[in-house]
Amino acid sequence: MKHSYRLFSLLLLSVSPIFAQNTATSGSALQESLEKKEQLTKNSIVRNLPLKNIGPTVMSGRVTDFAVNPQDPTEFYVAYASGGLWYTNNNGTSFKPVMDNSPTQNIGDIAVDWKTGTIWVGTGEVNASRSSYAGIGLLKSDDKGETWKFMGLPDSHHISRILINPENSQELVVGVTGHLYSSNSERGVYRTTDGGKTWNKTLFINDETGIIDIAVNPNDYNQMYAAAWDKDRKAWNFRESGENSGIYKSTDAGATWSKVSTADSGFPTGEGVGRIGLSVYDDNTVYAIVDNQSRRPEEKKTEKKGLQKDDFKKMKNSEVLKLEDEKLEKYLRDNDFQKKYTSESVKKMIRENRIQASDLASYLEDANSLLFDTPVIGAEVYKSSDGGKTWKRTHDDYLDDLYYSYGYYFGMVHVDPSNKDAIYVYGVPILKSKDGGKTFKSIVAENVHSDHHALWINPNRSGHLIDGNDGGVNISYDDGENWQISNSPSVGQFYAINIDNQEPYNVYGGLQDNGVWTGPHTNEENSGWTTSGDYSFERLMGGDGMQVEIDSRDPNIVYTGFQFGNYFRINRKTGEQVYIQPKHELGENPYRFNWQTPILLSSHNQDILYLGGNKLMRSMDQGNTWTAISEDLTGGGKKGDVPYGTLASISESPFQFGLIYTGSDDGKIHITKNSGSSWTNIGKDLPQDLWVSRLIASQHKESRVYATLNGYRSDDFTPYVYVSEDFGQSWKNISSNLPLSPVNVIREDPNNENVLYLGSDNGLYVSLDQGASWEAFDNNLPNVAVHDLRVHPGEKDLVVGTHGRSIYITNIAAISNMDNKALKNEMMVSTNASIRFSSRWGNSYSKWMDPYQPELPVTYYSPKAGKVYISVVSENGIEVQSINKEAEKGFNSFNYDLTISETGFKKLKEKDSKLEIEKASNEKLYIPKGRYKLKVKMDNGSAETVFEVK
Numbered sequence: 001m002k003h004s005y006r007l008f009s010l011l012l013l014s015v016s017p018i019f020a021q022n023t024a025t026s027g028s029a030l031q032e033s034l035e036k037k038e039q040l041t042k043n044s045i046v047r048n049l050p051l052k053n054i055g056p057t058v059m060s061g062r063v064t065d066f067a068v069n070p071q072d073p074t075e076f077y078v079a080y081a082s083g084g085l086w087y088t089n090n091n092g093t094s095f096k097p098v099m100d101n102s103p104t105q106n107i108g109d110i111a112v113d114w115k116t117g118t119i120w121v122g123t124g125e126v127n128a129s130r131s132s133y134a135g136i137g138l139l140k141s142d143d144k145g146e147t148w149k150f151m152g153l154p155d156s157h158h159i160s161r162i163l164i165n166p167e168n169s170q171e172l173v174v175g176v177t178g179h180l181y182s183s184n185s186e187r188g189v190y191r192t193t194d195g196g197k198t199w200n201k202t203l204f205i206n207d208e209t210g211i212i213d214i215a216v217n218p219n220d221y222n223q224m225y226a227a228a229w230d231k232d233r234k235a236w237n238f239r240e241s242g243e244n245s246g247i248y249k250s251t252d253a254g255a256t257w258s259k260v261s262t263a264d265s266g267f268p269t270g271e272g273v274g275r276i277g278l279s280v281y282d283d284n285t286v287y288a289i290v291d292n293q294s295r296r297p298e299e300k301k302t303e304k305k306g307l308q309k310d311d312f313k314k315m316k317n318s319e320v321l322k323l324e325d326e327k328l329e330k331y332l333r334d335n336d337f338q339k340k341y342t343s344e345s346v347k348k349m350i351r352e353n354r355i356q357a358s359d360l361a362s363y364l365e366d367a368n369s370l371l372f373d374t375p376v377i378g379a380e381v382y383k384s385s386d387g388g389k390t391w392k393r394t395h396d397d398y399l400d401d402l403y404y405s406y407g408y409y410f411g412m413v414h415v416d417p418s419n420k421d422a423i424y425v426y427g428v429p430i431l432k433s434k435d436g437g438k439t440f441k442s443i444v445a446e447n448v449h450s451d452h453h454a455l456w457i458n459p460n461r462s463g464h465l466i467d468g469n470d471g472g473v474n475i476s477y478d479d480g481e482n483w484q485i486s487n488s489p490s491v492g493q494f495y496a497i498n499i500d501n502q503e504p505y506n507v508y509g510g511l512q513d514n515g516v517w518t519g520p521h522t523n524e525e526n527s528g529w530t531t532s533g534d535y536s537f538e539r540l541m542g543g544d545g546m547q548v549e550i551d552s553r554d555p556n557i558v559y560t561g562f563q564f565g566n567y568f569r570i571n572r573k574t575g576e577q578v579y580i581q582p583k584h585e586l587g588e589n590p591y592r593f594n595w596q597t598p599i600l601l602s603s604h605n606q607d608i609l610y611l612g613g614n615k616l617m618r619s620m621d622q623g624n625t626w627t628a629i630s631e632d633l634t635g636g637g638k639k640g641d642v643p644y645g646t647l648a649s650i651s652e653s654p655f656q657f658g659l660i661y662t663g664s665d666d667g668k669i670h671i672t673k674n675s676g677s678s679w680t681n682i683g684k685d686l687p688q689d690l691w692v693s694r695l696i697a698s699q700h701k702e703s704r705v706y707a708t709l710n711g712y713r714s715d716d717f718t719p720y721v722y723v724s725e726d727f728g729q730s731w732k733n734i735s736s737n738l739p740l741s742p743v744n745v746i747r748e749d750p751n752n753e754n755v756l757y758l759g760s761d762n763g764l765y766v767s768l769d770q771g772a773s774w775e776a777f778d779n780n781l782p783n784v785a786v787h788d789l790r791v792h793p794g795e796k797d798l799v800v801g802t803h804g805r806s807i808y809i810t811n812i813a814a815i816s817n818m819d820n821k822a823l824k825n826e827m828m829v830s831t832n833a834s835i836r837f838s839s840r841w842g843n844s845y846s847k848w849m850d851p852y853q854p855e856l857p858v859t860y861y862s863p864k865a866g867k868v869y870i871s872v873v874s875e876n877g878i879e880v881q882s883i884n885k886e887a888e889k890g891f892n893s894f895n896y897d898l899t900i901s902e903t904g905f906k907k908l909k910e911k912d913s914k915l916e917i918e919k920a921s922n923e924k925l926y927i928p929k930g931r932y933k934l935k936v937k938m939d940n941g942s943a944e945t946v947f948e949v950k
Helices: 027-032 034-043 317-321 325-334 343-351 367-373 902-911
Strands: 052-055 063-068 076-080 084-088 107-113 118-123 138-141 159-165 168-176 188-192 200-203 209-217 220-230 246-250 273-280 286-295 376-384 412-416 419-426 430-433 452-457 465-469 472-476 494-499 506-511 515-520 538-541 557-562 566-571 576-579 599-601 609-612 616-619 647-652 660-664 669-672 691-697 705-710 720-724 743-748 756-760 763-767 786-792 797-802 807-811 828-831 856-862 866-874 879-887 890-896 930-938 941-949
Touching: 063 107, 063 452, 063 465, 076 107, 084 107, 107 168, 118 159, 118 168, 159 209, 159 220, 168 209, 188 209, 220 273, 246 273, 286 412, 317 343, 325 343, 376 419, 412 452, 419 452, 494 797, 506 557, 515 557, 538 557, 538 566, 599 647, 609 647, 660 691, 705 743, 720 743, 756 786, 756 797, 763 786, 828 930, 828 941, 856 866, 856 930, 856 941, 879 890, 879 902
Parallel strands: 107 159, 209 273, 273 412, 494 786, 647 691, 691 743, 743 786
Antiparallel strands: 052 807, 063 076, 076 084, 107 118, 118 138, 159 168, 168 188, 188 200, 209 220, 220 246, 273 286, 286 376, 412 419, 419 430, 452 465, 465 472, 494 506, 506 515, 515 538, 557 566, 566 576, 599 609, 609 616, 647 660, 660 669, 691 705, 705 720, 743 756, 756 763, 786 797, 797 807, 828 856, 856 890, 866 879, 866 930, 930 941
């Protein structure tokens, strides 16, 4: 395969018709789309509207790899799962992004040739979580990230390892894990001897088994080991092990391979072998960690006190009736049955034949309980002392409390280059061993996140570690006894965001494994908070942060929680937290809750809260009590270890209470017009079996509703976007010219019904014509997944929640206020309505500090490119400042520095001799208090707006 074209932007293809097939997107389709996206970005009329990142940074995001200069460990690169590549040359004191101009921010592995500075990036994270985004192949930069070249493997999706021959930088070996949710052939081990111009696949097992790790002998590049991983992930189930998982060895630099984890080698084989991590010390010593999904041998069960769940699976109804009330009551309370279920009421239900004895067990069982209750062997460490011929487990006991049920999410082992008996393994938490894996000790700390994914060990100084986890980067110089934290990059992975109605308003958001946070939209990241102790953002809750709803009457009342529907009502003023997850009825199957369970406060009454399981639940009293107002609104679920057949989106019309739409993870869309008394399936004519990522009941027209569907969980990257003008009876495809990328969210502009905002896995887009066409909206925003959007109606801000680069804000007043009919021919201009005067303008408290420079953001629309004349005019008609600009076709923006000219100053003084204006310390004159017109003129066209200096 030969690939030589340059890659500058992310992917674009024409949208499929409404009956698009739900199949994996091909690598060739991705390749064909590269130039199209570049053209879309280049021609966008909103390309000059800037987006500003407001953080937060303190919680950071998931790290996947490091590349550290062995000669100077203060210089290194950090790869984030979905936040791009960041560089430091001051030991993590500060970082700068080096992939913002690349086509993706999703990284599986990086490698740097420190002799030449060449960077290789294998795109697509390999930690197979719910938000492990696919990549687009291999990228390479010869100029430290200024430009990037595409180097092949477009259908790889997830790349696990890149090895560069230290003696010949043209020779590389790459491990490809392959598609996450579908089978594909571009997986295995690939090798190049010409710097990536051509690639040869040297190891291939089958289209469901990829390479999850490759480790090389530090003393001999010819000797390397590859770990194959046989897995199958679906939205409803994850088979994370298989008989094709195993270890292969090469003695000719990856040209040929032979399997060394054979049945007589001592290494586990068979269906239970899951993810494997490898580390090589020398010619003979090799370590491997394996996620062993085989069942544990039955152990002699210790007698448990009281009734257990499984007891009721064997009981007859008559036996339950004979149970002592005290014992049955204890079982009910210990297992969090609804309070209305007492020993007396349960026995009455059995007598009346309303429930069976087995219902007292099934009440507690769902996909989650099956996932967590499965007794597997879990993490095991093996060592070979003969170059992989034979293997022996290093420890006698189980490594419990390391992987839990998430072995697929970790899977790495590292040996200290200076000590063959010093190894490190991690999951939750990180462990070290100094006796070759016989015993382990935790090296976690209070300032280190618990989920670990990457580790670098200084080959020249044992105990110097750089650790990458779900919470960023930590550095230790005493072998994990103490850690420093390096979290200045804004790489938060938000699932959902929201805003309140305060002045200034606050932003709320739930993050991947980093809880729920809130802070002011005016936040500007700096290190000053480390001395004051007052960071702008505050954490409300831990776990995987989910959706947030804020009571519009009292912003202290917040509804939020963590994964699988575990929601709380929080009173921020009193600190009270009330658990509000709805409970199913005894005799029913447990409710199924999505990982990102949707919640919604009714705009008609802020005491009314909706929450979606597989049914829609409604509370009339702030979550204290619940009623199911629907039957199952999904396809009924599927057998597996992941909750599926769950609601994923809820929307209630602002025009009518009880006009509600629901969408499920298996593609079902329903409507009720009578608060749940009856429901209608309105998604039958849309593509089927896709995740309904968003439903939005229009705030401009009662019968209008928007729907976005997401095929990510079948590796289908087609953008599915629809609108209905008749309550979902018929649908129109409005994906138009959108790039090839799964769609996560759509929002209306509250002021202008023609304007729509959309977030996909590769960025942000805006439509000015109700979806007939879309513009790339990415000034200062890299190609990152956008999970959620909010529009502040008063401030006219668009708040952008990304899954990898935290939160962005941009003022969209110019877009919101525009006259669509005049868009082609007329000029338009907008700015903030007011700015507060300050004596600080142009002055400084110290000669060692720069003067404070005010800014008034100005946005104007020009129907063509050319010179524009901008003037600022006082109420009595005096031009106090003039500015010349070169405009591009479309929206343009600049910051007016609020200075006035000498001429304007003199004219103002002539009109008002009492006016006091003095030059600031920077020798500039600043505009006095008052109302002003800001005019923009080009040729015969002009526009104006008014602002006030208060």
